[in-house]
Amino acid sequence: MIVGNMMRTLNNLSDLRESRFGQPPPRHGLNLLWWFAHDCVQIDSNSRMIVQCNPTNGAFGFHRFYNKDKLLPKINLPYYEVGNLHNAGSLPDYVTENYTTHSDNSNTDRIIVSFDSRRRRFENVYVTQHSDRTHFDQNRTYCISTDLLKDIKELSRKDFLSGRTNRSEQLSIRMPQSVQHSQTNTCQSWKCRCLILKFAVCFL
Structure with a gap:
């Protein structure tokens, strides 16, 4: 998994809670991440992230992320961003319900993926948050491991939001x-x- 030199990888649910991504409400990042893990990606037996929703067709508000500020590593695959509630597409209501349309934290969180269209899989998944209206916070940008995605898949949304961890x-x-x-x-x-x-x- 390609990660920038200074970027932290969140490997489990404890790492995610410690990062404070998507917290507290009305931030929508945790609901967005639960949706992504359950509906948008499947982890195969080789820990490859197989696409369940195509980011190239604009569904769910996916759109190209051009990495102009070098937030993420420079690679040969395109990046796609999802989570902007101004253009939520068909994201479920539980992701969008706390959006106020105001300049507050209710629309600050995003997921960014690198997408290999030939193999139909995500190579990397990142979570981040806006530092202002146009830029993302380098210090609040994290790579999400396949192990963490697996952990999220094992939990109901209620248990995930309440802070429960997996058995181990x-x-x-x-x-x-x-x-x-x-x-x-x-x-x-x-x-x-x-x-x-x-x-x-x-x-x-």
């Missing part, structure tokens, strides 16, 4: 250090193993 992240975040340490010890008896399992489940 819940284990790493919530499990006390004492339990993690106990699991590294060799335990020969079934009784001991069951106690550890029951204790860990309590914190899921």
